Amino acid sequence: xxxxxxxxxxxxxxxxxxxxxxxxxxxxxxxxxxxxxxxxxxxxxxxxxxxxxxxxxxxxxxxxxxxxxxxxxxxxxxxxxxxxxxxxxxxxxxxxxxxxxxxxxxxxxxxxxxxxxxxxxxxxxxxxxxxxxxxxxxxxxxxxxxxxxxxxxxxxxxxxxxxxxxxxxxxxxxxxxxxxxxxxxxxxxxxxxxxxxxxxxxxxxxxxxxxxxxxxxxxxxxxxxxxxxxxxxxxxxxxxxxxxxxxxxxxxxxxxxxxxxxxxxxxxxxxxxxxxxxxxxxxxxxxxxxxxxxxxxxxxxxxxxxxxxxxxxxxxxxxxxxxxxxxxxxxxxxxxxxxxxxxxx
Amino acid sequence: xxxxxxxxxxxxxxxxxxxxxxxxxxxxxxxxxxxxxxxxxxxxxxxxxxxxxxxxxxxxxxxxxxxxxxxxxxxxxxxxxxxxxxxxxxxxxxxxxxxxxxxxxxxxxxxxxxxxxxxxxxxxxxxxxxxxxxxxxxxxxxxxxxxxxxxxxxxxxxxxxxxxxxxxxxxxxxxxxxxxxxxxxxxxxxxxxxxxxxxxxxxxxxxxxxxxxxxxxxxxxxxxxxxxxxxxxxxxxxxxxxxxxxxxxxxxxxxxxxxxxxxxxxxxxxxxxxxxxxxxxxxxxxxxxxxxxxxxxxxxxxxxxxxxxxxxxxxxxxxxxxxxxxxxxxxxxxxxxxxxxxxxxxxxxxxxxxxxxxxxxxxxxxxxxxxxxxxxxxxxxxxxxxxxxxxxxxxxxxxxxxxxxxxxxxxxxxxxxxxxxxxxxxxxxxxxxxxxxxxxxxxxxxxxxxxxxxxxxxxx
Numbered sequence: 167x168x169x170x171x172x173x174x175x176x177x178x179x180x181x182x183x184x185x186x187x188x189x190x191x192x193x194x195x196x197x198x199x200x201x202x203x204x205x206x207x208x209x210x211x212x213x214x215x216x217x218x219x220x221x222x223x224x225x226x227x228x229x230x231x232x233x234x235x236x237x238x239x240x241x242x243x244x245x246x247x248x249x250x251x252x253x254x255x256x257x258x259x260x261x262x263x264x265x266x267x268x269x270x271x272x273x274x275x276x277x278x279x280x281x282x283x284x285x286x287x288x289x290x291x292x293x294x295x296x297x298x299x300x301x302x303x304x305x306x307x308x309x310x311x312x313x314x315x316x317x318x319x320x321x322x323x324x325x326x327x328x329x330x331x332x333x334x335x336x337x338x339x340x341x342x343x344x345x346x347x348x349x350x351x352x353x354x355x356x357x358x359x360x361x362x363x364x365x366x367x368x369x370x371x372x373x374x375x376x377x378x379x380x381x382x383x384x385x386x387x388x389x390x391x392x393x394x395x396x397x398x399x400x401x402x403x404x405x406x407x408x409x410x411x412x413x414x415x416x417x418x419x420x421x422x423x424x425x426x427x428x429x430x431x432x433x434x435x436x437x438x439x440x441x442x443x444x445x446x447x448x449x450x451x452x453x454x455x456x457x458x459x460x461x462x463x464x465x466x467x468x469x470x471x472x473x474x475x476x477x478x479x480x481x482x483x484x485x486x487x488x489x490x491x492x493x494x495x496x497x498x499x500x501x502x503x504x505x506x507x508x509x510x511x
Numbered sequence: 512x513x514x515x516x517x518x519x520x521x522x523x524x525x526x527x528x529x530x531x532x533x534x535x536x537x538x539x540x541x542x543x544x545x546x547x548x549x550x551x552x553x554x555x556x557x558x559x560x561x562x563x564x565x566x567x568x569x570x571x572x573x574x575x576x577x578x579x580x581x582x583x584x585x586x587x588x589x590x591x592x593x594x595x596x597x598x599x600x601x602x603x604x605x606x607x608x609x610x611x612x613x614x615x616x617x618x619x620x621x622x623x624x625x626x627x628x629x630x631x632x633x634x635x636x637x638x639x640x641x642x643x644x645x646x647x648x649x650x651x652x653x654x655x656x657x658x659x660x661x662x663x664x665x666x667x668x669x670x671x672x673x674x675x676x677x678x679x680x681x682x683x684x685x686x687x688x689x690x691x692x693x694x695x696x697x698x699x700x701x702x703x704x705x706x707x708x709x710x711x712x713x714x715x716x717x718x719x720x721x722x723x724x725x726x727x728x729x730x731x732x733x734x735x736x737x738x739x740x741x742x743x744x745x746x747x748x749x750x751x752x753x754x755x756x757x758x759x760x761x762x763x764x765x766x767x768x769x770x771x772x773x774x775x776x777x778x779x780x781x782x783x784x785x786x787x788x789x790x791x792x793x794x795x796x797x798x799x800x801x802x803x804x805x806x807x808x809x810x811x812x813x814x815x816x817x818x819x820x821x822x823x824x825x826x827x828x829x830x831x832x833x834x835x836x837x838x839x840x841x842x843x844x845x846x847x848x849x850x851x852x853x854x855x856x857x858x859x860x861x862x863x864x865x866x867x868x869x870x871x872x873x874x875x876x877x878x879x880x881x882x883x884x885x886x887x888x889x890x891x892x893x894x895x896x897x898x899x900x901x902x903x904x905x906x907x908x909x910x911x912x913x914x915x916x917x918x919x920x921x922x923x924x925x926x927x928x929x930x931x932x933x934x935x936x937x938x939x940x941x942x943x944x945x946x947x948x949x950x951x952x953x954x955x956x957x958x959x960x961x962x963x964x965x966x967x968x969x970x971x
Contacts, residue, residue, distance in 0.1 A: 270597045272635050292595040359584050486598035487588025495602075495610035496582040 189246035193237040197221055203230040206442040209247065210258035211240050212429070212465075216407070217258075219462035224449050231442050240264055240348035247273055247434060255443040257432045258450075260301075260401075261348045263488040265430045269294040270489060275433040275440065281448040289428060289468050291484035297428035298450035299465040300473070300481060301403040303353045305418040306386065311338070311395035312416060320422040321363045324396075328370045336374045338395040340385050343378035344504055349427065353399045355491040355500060356425045356482055363422075368507040371398070376508055383408075389415045401427070407464030419478065426473075426481040429465065521705075522698045529694030533687050541683035548675040552668055553640075555593070560642035561627050563590055564661045567602065568646045571659075576651030578604050586661075594667025597637065603658040604650075615660055618643040622658070637664040704728045708735065716945070720746040750815070757811035760804035767804070771797045806935040809869050813939050817946040821863040828857025830864065831892055831900065834871045838879060846885045849875075851892075858894040860968065862947045870943035873936040874902045874964050881906035882961075898949075898970055903963040908955055917953060940966065 195214050210217060214237060221233055236254070238246060240261035246252040247268060259265050268274050274294035282296055289297035305324070307317050311334075318324040328335055342350025357364040377394065379385045382404045385397040390412055405417050431450050433443045453459060454467035466472075473479050482488070490496060566586035572579060580602060590598045601611035620628040622645040630641045641662035647654050704727060711725050722739040771794060778790040835849050842849050860867075878888050886905040893899045909917065918941040941951040949968035956963055 270599075272597070272637075291591075292597075483588070483591075485588060485591035485595075487584050487591060489598065490582040490584045490587045493580075493582040493610050495580050499579060499581050 189242045195235045197233040199232045202232045205232045209254040255437040266488045281451040299429040303399045304402040306397040307416045340377040341398040372508040525698040533690035537683040537687035544679040564644040573650040596664040599662040753811040760807040764804040828853040870940040878904040898968040905961040908962040
């Protein structure tokens with residue numbers, strides 16, 4: 167299919183970017199419209215591979231909109247928008263806490279439409295933060311290490327297993343390094359908030375010389391090549407998408423509870439192209455109606471029924487509560503405790 | 512005293528005043544409801560803010576000689592339970608920011624350990640409500656003063672306030688409508704005695720000059736009493752003039768009798784036919800004057816007696832016969848024959864004998880007067896459904912005259928030309944009939960000449 171909105175120019179070079187930008191860009195892609203009239207500037211944490219189907223579909227519906235898609239880590243994205251006041255129309259991030267902080271601190275615009283009204287209450291905040299995916303944190307078990315149906319499905323079972331067979335898992339357990347991963351930190355704090363089991367699990371993992379990772383991809387990589395038997399708190403949508411390429415692991419939704427991260431979009435308060443940003447928000451909010459895009463991107467759309475059928479699934483609640491773990495003192499204390507548990511020093 | 516047209520009605524004025532009062536009360540109700548509800552909503556927000564600050568204060572601890580804090584998730588999440596407002600906080604130790612939003616202003620009213628303080632101000636583009644709490648925490652043996660401030664925007668409050676205002680408006684409006692409707696009823700009911708009084712006065716017959724017997728409300732007592740006094744004066748004045756007329760008639764009648772006797776004598780003595788003719792005319796005129804005076808006397812008597820009607824049992828047949836006999840000579844003069852038809856068992860009637868006789872006499876007198884020579888006058892008494900006395904003549908009738916106007920005083924038929932009369936005869940009969948609860952009916956004789964005048968009474 168010859169379609170003009172396929173990436174006409176993809177610039178993945180940091181040198182090209184203006185020198186004043188102090189935040190670090192991972193990748194930048196420009197999707198020029200066939201008949202460009204407006205430009206939509208998006209800053210996002212989602213990889214291009216994940217998000218491109220959505221952008222292309224959006225451009226198919228809105229052929230006059232060129233898209234400038236900038237990818238940055240959650241921390242760098244926050245730096246760009248919150249501290250440096252970079253001009254973006256739409257901010258898309260998996261860090262719900264940071265998105266909440268953007269809205270709380272006045273960096274978001276209010277927007278209401280039939281599409282956003284259709285979102286369940288837990289999937290939006292202040293009509294400024296709009297969730298469009300629900301992605302659980304899951305336990306990944308290597309098929310080599312767990313060839314049978316005998317595998318842990320809860321944190322208690324996992325703790326018992328690790329305690330009972332330390333030699334089997336020493337150095338073969340992995341989780342996020344919450345000091346460098348925003349997603350890891352958010353999941354860890356939510357775990358800690360819900361259950362004291364988290365600290366016990368962390369200590370057990372620490373005793374087994376747990377390996378720490380920056381991202382889900384690296385953990386899955388090590389699972390596949392046999393370095394890891396267990397990876398804890400991996401982003402489920404990512405694991406699901408990667409399962410097709412090789413596989414070799416089992417995705418376990420914890421039965422005691424599974425936190426669900428909501429990927430959210432925020433219209434920036436200094437947006438220059440508010441109209442197209444709003445159209446994009448509507449487009450994302452109605453992702454459920456596009457199963458083709460869900461399949462192509464691997465991003466599960468907001469689906470209340472799925473949550474109701476499994477009571478263990480807990481969407482992380484948008485709102486001021488998330489600000490508590492962003493508090494610098496609280497974060498410092500949390501990280502200190504975390505380090506003490508995981509490094510066993 | 513005159514009022515502008517709109518306020519000339521007491522009811523309208525009463526209603527307008529009550530409606531104005533309702534409107535005032537509605538506005539007051541609106542303000543009170545809104546004020547109370549907003550105070551309650553503010554108190555709710557203050558309560559949650561206080562709980563949040565307390566929760567943070569309780570989490571303060573000292574570690575390695577320094578004050579530290581794990582911000583409780585619930586301390587901030589509780590602020591998001593009722594609304595989507597933005598939340599800001601700051602924790603200061605001895606004036607230095609420990610954590611939170613550095614630029615959150617310090618409270619103007621410093622809190623103490625036992626008392627939280629509240630402030631409202633603009634921060635980051637929105638109006639916020641801030642609570643400040645104070646704690647003393649020992650860090651490394653040194654007591655430090657910790658100030659905890661938690662602030663929240665008030666958009667949720669504004670939304671609640673808007674909703675409450677809408678409800679208060681509705682309540683006020685409903686109150687106003689109900690109160691206004693009730694005012695209308697109240698105004699109507701307050702004026703009902705006035706209406707009843709008006710009806711009581713309107714209902715009375717033209718000759719009814721008795722004092723009003725109704726028991727008016729206190730406020731109307733002076734008016735009714737004034738009205739009664741007025742009626743009494745009017746009655747006295749009427750009686751006086753009737754007396755005067757009677758007196759005058761009486762005084763005229765006696766000399767007239769003398770004059771007539773003299774004229775008769777003179778008439779007989781005169782020889783010249785033209786002189787005799789003149790004298791006859793004179794005698795006739797004297798007769799008429801005498802008759803009129805008699806009728807005026809009768810009328811005064813009727814007016815007087817109807818006020819205090821005698822109630823005696825009367826044999827109507829006897830009364831009719833008696834009256835006919837009294838007028839027979841007058842009929843003979845005209846060669847008129849009076850034919851009486853009276854039932855064998857004449858009914859008894861309770862009433863005023865003198866008045867009834869006067870009425871029958873006047874009717875019969877009229878019939879004789881207007882009858883042509885050599886004619887019949889039929890007097891029929893029946894007692895079937897009503898007690899009815901018909902006096903039917905063969906005279907000229909009443910022509911085209913409205914029979915109702917004939918009953919008025921001094922009113923006479925349109926075709927009386929040559930016959931003299933006072934116009935009082937039928938008036939007297941009518942008043943007597945009505946005084947006895949009956950009517951005077953005047954009908955034209957069908958197919959024949961003349962008229963029929965009837966007294967109709969309900970059977971007792």
